Amino acid sequence: MSVRPRKVTDRRIILHVDMDQFFAAVEEREHPEFKGRPVIVGADPKGGEGRGVVSTCNYEARKFGVHSGMPISRAWKRCPDAIYVRPNFKLYIETSTRIMKLLRRHADEFERWGLDEAFLDITSKVRNLKKARRLAEELKLKIYRSEKITCSIGIGPNKLVAKIASDYKKPDGLTVVGESSVKRFLAPLPVRRLLWVGKKTERRLNEMGIKTIGDLAAFDVSALVERFGAMGTQYHLFAQGIDESEVAERGEAKSVSRETTFEKDTNDYDLVLATINELSQEIHKEIVEDRKVFRTVTVKIRYENFETHTHGKTLPSFTNRLQDIQKTARELAQNYLRGDRMIRLVGVRLSTLASSKEQRTLA
């Protein structure tokens, strides 16, 4: 593979595809009788007593104020008559895989982002934004014809702008932002729309009087660095619409984990240890299938008050044995199984991964 570094001055055309309410859209397609009714994909609401959150919901459900990430018990209060379904990941993965395959064919560089989003670098495929728009329309049509699902597309000079653009008009939207209009496009939007500005950072920025991306762009960089360290510089660049990051397919996973929230908080530590054994078995199965070996085991414990701890250990050499996972995880968990504290969640993660082949040379 020839590696020619891209010059900073090279213009790029980046396209971001975001499937509209993906899980709910797939469910609607599979169940025509859902059409026109609020559909909520997520945890079992159990008549308002359920734990867990809304994964995705359709626009009919959003009219009731339901949105993804919302506790399912609250969604139930707002919309008890909705159709509630458990996520069917097998189906979503199959659908996603077909869509990603279709998209990949039209890109110089491709990057999947979760099951329902993707970045395409289409610089060499289209000569100008007009052609880019035409390609986007073609992709939307192809996806709809083959999958009966709509998507929203954003086009911009980099990933950041393309992603914000795809979110600008939904559902079934198409937003093109040329290089010369980037600042005008971003300035009035709330800072929260920027990639990597979540709830916490939004609040800290708001406290500094920074509400919009325009406010952030105009703010003194050194003051941002003082507050946010290296990220301060990043935020300031993002606010100007500057993002040099490449569209690149992700490599192999760097960690594998399983976690579960108990139906009721528990201080039955035998149950907790038995659950750790089960989670260990599941991850073990996965790494063996993927021909992976690991060195680090980490246990995660969440108490009833949501206080969360992780405790990990790196073993002296690579292994893929179930008993190494289970024994290490149990030992690590012991510190937390004291004083009768009620436990809400337990998890096990493996990291420092290598492929079994690679391991022979590492050993």
Add this chain to the structure above:
DNA sequence: TCTGGGGTCCTAGGACCC
């Protein structure tokens, strides 16, 4: 309102080595 499950990356401190 009471907060899932799967990940990634960053930071900061300590251990250890030269």
Add this chain to the structure above:
DNA sequence: TCTGGGGTCCTAGGACCC
């Protein structure tokens, strides 16, 4: 008896993404 600077690895926590 007092003690630098750099590099790497490990660990815990936290913010963020879908």
